[in-house]
Amino acid sequence: MRYILPLLLCAILCFGISHPSLAQPTDKLNVLLIISDDQHFGDYGFMGHPVIDTPRIDRLASESLVFRRGYVSTSLCCPSLASMITGQYPRTNGVTGNLINPLREQQAVYVDLMLKAPTIPRILGEHGYLSLQTGKWWHGNWANGGFTHGMSHGDVARGGRHGDEGLVIGREGMDPIPGFIDQAKAEDKPFFIWYAPFLPHTPHTPPQRLFDKYKARVDSPHIARYWAMCEWFDESCGELLDLLEQKGVADNTIVLYICDNGWINQPDRQRYAPRSKRSPYDGGLRTPIMIKWPGHVEPGEAEGIAANIDLLPTILDACGIDIPDNIDGISLLKIQDRSSFTGGVYSHDAVDILDPAANLLYRWRLDGPWKLIEPNAARLPDEQPQLFNILEDPAEQNDLAQEHPDIVAKLKQQINASW
Numbered sequence: 001m002r003y004i005l006p007l008l009l010c011a012i013l014c015f016g017i018s019h020p021s022l023a024q025p026t027d028k029l030n031v032l033l034i035i036s037d038d039q040h041f042g043d044y045g046f047m048g049h050p051v052i053d054t055p056r057i058d059r060l061a062s063e064s065l066v067f068r069r070g071y072v073s074t075s076l077c078c079p080s081l082a083s084m085i086t087g088q089y090p091r092t093n094g095v096t097g098n099l100i101n102p103l104r105e106q107q108a109v110y111v112d113l114m115l116k117a118p119t120i121p122r123i124l125g126e127h128g129y130l131s132l133q134t135g136k137w138w139h140g141n142w143a144n145g146g147f148t149h150g151m152s153h154g155d156v157a158r159g160g161r162h163g164d165e166g167l168v169i170g171r172e173g174m175d176p177i178p179g180f181i182d183q184a185k186a187e188d189k190p191f192f193i194w195y196a197p198f199l200p201h202t203p204h205t206p207p208q209r210l211f212d213k214y215k216a217r218v219d220s221p222h223i224a225r226y227w228a229m230c231e232w233f234d235e236s237c238g239e240l241l242d243l244l245e246q247k248g249v250a251d252n253t254i255v256l257y258i259c260d261n262g263w264i265n266q267p268d269r270q271r272y273a274p275r276s277k278r279s280p281y282d283g284g285l286r287t288p289i290m291i292k293w294p295g296h297v298e299p300g301e302a303e304g305i306a307a308n309i310d311l312l313p314t315i316l317d318a319c320g321i322d323i324p325d326n327i328d329g330i331s332l333l334k335i336q337d338r339s340s341f342t343g344g345v346y347s348h349d350a351v352d353i354l355d356p357a358a359n360l361l362y363r364w365r366l367d368g369p370w371k372l373i374e375p376n377a378a379r380l381p382d383e384q385p386q387l388f389n390i391l392e393d394p395a396e397q398n399d400l401a402q403e404h405p406d407i408v409a410k411l412k413q414q415i416n417a418s419w
Helices: 004-018 055-062 077-086 104-116 120-125 164-168 177-186 208-215 221-246 308-318 405-418
Strands: 030-036 065-071 130-135 191-196 253-259 286-292 300-302 340-346 360-367 370-375 386-389
Touching: 030 077, 030 120, 030 221, 030 308, 055 221, 055 253, 055 286, 077 104, 077 308, 120 130, 120 191, 120 308, 130 164, 130 177, 177 191, 177 221, 208 221, 221 253, 253 308, 286 308, 340 405, 360 405, 370 405, 386 405
Parallel strands: 030 191, 030 253, 065 300, 130 191
Antiparallel strands: 065 286, 253 286, 340 360, 360 370, 370 386
16 A cells, blocks of 8 residues: 555656646646737627638637627727726727837837836736737837737837737747747746737738638638638637647636727728728627636626726736726626726827827717717717617617617716716
């Protein structure tokens, strides 16, 4: 008997070293955030698209708590991503537009805003986490966000704008993610990975095999390329999720999924349609949001509204870290029945990068089945408020503002109260 126990212990230890499904030695939770770039909320198999194949994301959805009514705070990539990493509305963190020209003074302001804001990697770093930035990143060097490792140098003189060298992730493999996970394991530290590949974003340059597949399913080659990009992104997500298994960290990693903003491809060119990216419509604002946490989060569908500002508090809650007071979002681990949400839409090029209000085009409000779009009269004096029953009319084709002035007035009050 005295020989059996040591042999049994040895077998368990050896099995633990080699078996890919066992967690790494640290008892702290790893975090993987997957961010799609320019994809319509319905362009997934699990969301009901009749043509696009997304088997790996569909599988992730089957293993996750899924919020089909997920939203971003604004339908433009730079401020949407800033909301994700800070847990704050654009009007709170001050990041409201893209930097179309990488001017040093513009970038300096956005870098300063990011240095002052709470961020996921900065807070996790205070608790011993290593963190890796890959893909899209608008705020200069990756270190400005609090990451310990990263890909994007952010040097304007070398073309740094929205990710530079980081934009090859997913399109050209997974490096440097495998080595980063190895380092975290070797140092017995938990990790956070920001996976924000330039997919399915333009340029739509999918592998020929995927383009051939979809051009046989649709007349427009431009739509075929976009659909092929969606599947290419799906494949990259599968490669990354498989990597977690291969490295033996999958069971001790919470995976969150979101898209930065929507996209509806025009049939005649590689360009988004008016009611998608940068618009106040769901084609630009809505995204599925998913949380996979084996053994802790029950897979299924939540009825409530989730948002990009919820990622930071959800991650901190899962990791057992106190959520700062200046966070606008909520933990989706605790609140899954939110029925209302308010957001805004801003100029692509900021009118005044120091004054978020000067850049505002629309405010919008979700409340149960209703959605109000309220134009900023100072910027859009000829536009009128629009009201939609978003559950019955998800494509927002039937404006009910004239029929329900009482609901319009109620939602306007709610916008003013929450702004």
